[in-house]
Amino acid sequence: MATSSEVVKNFYAAVVKRDFAAARKFLADDLVFVGLFETYKNPDEYLKALTGLMGVTVRLDPKSIFGENEQAAIFFDLETKAPVEAVTFVAEWHQVRNGKIYHVQSAFDGRPFEAMFAGSKRA
Numbered sequence: 001m002a003t004s005s006e007v008v009k010n011f012y013a014a015v016v017k018r019d020f021a022a023a024r025k026f027l028a029d030d031l032v033f034v035g036l037f038e039t040y041k042n043p044d045e046y047l048k049a050l051t052g053l054m055g056v057t058v059r060l061d062p063k064s065i066f067g068e069n070e071q072a073a074i075f076f077d078l079e080t081k082a083p084v085e086a087v088t089f090v091a092e093w094h095q096v097r098n099g100k101i102y103h104v105q106s107a108f109d110g111r112p113f114e115a116m117f118a119g120s121k122r123a
Helices: 004-016 020-024 043-055 111-117
Strands: 027-034 057-068 071-080 086-097 100-108
Touching (some): 004 057, 004 071, 004 086, 004 100, 020 043, 027 043, 043 057, 086 111
Parallel strands (some): 027 100
Antiparallel strands (some): 057 071, 086 100
């Protein structure tokens, strides 16, 4: 079975290619994503939001991925275009079980993205 860091690496390789069907294979059915603005309680909600984000993404450049047991972390630069032109450094903590990501927590400077989430409530 793949290590936690391999699972995260493979997930992000699919995301960078914008192959969301392949990315979905690395997400558990009970995935919870905790972000700065919103929490998604299943993989379909998360992938819908991620697909939208990738629609304004110029570049997603992983810098480092490392893991231990069922946990992995990734650090990447995210370059986005209008309406959120920015280069943002993102850190994510992933928990992996049986080769699938079941929990993600993301941390980044959200100021460039605030307008996209105006009126949104974090669950």
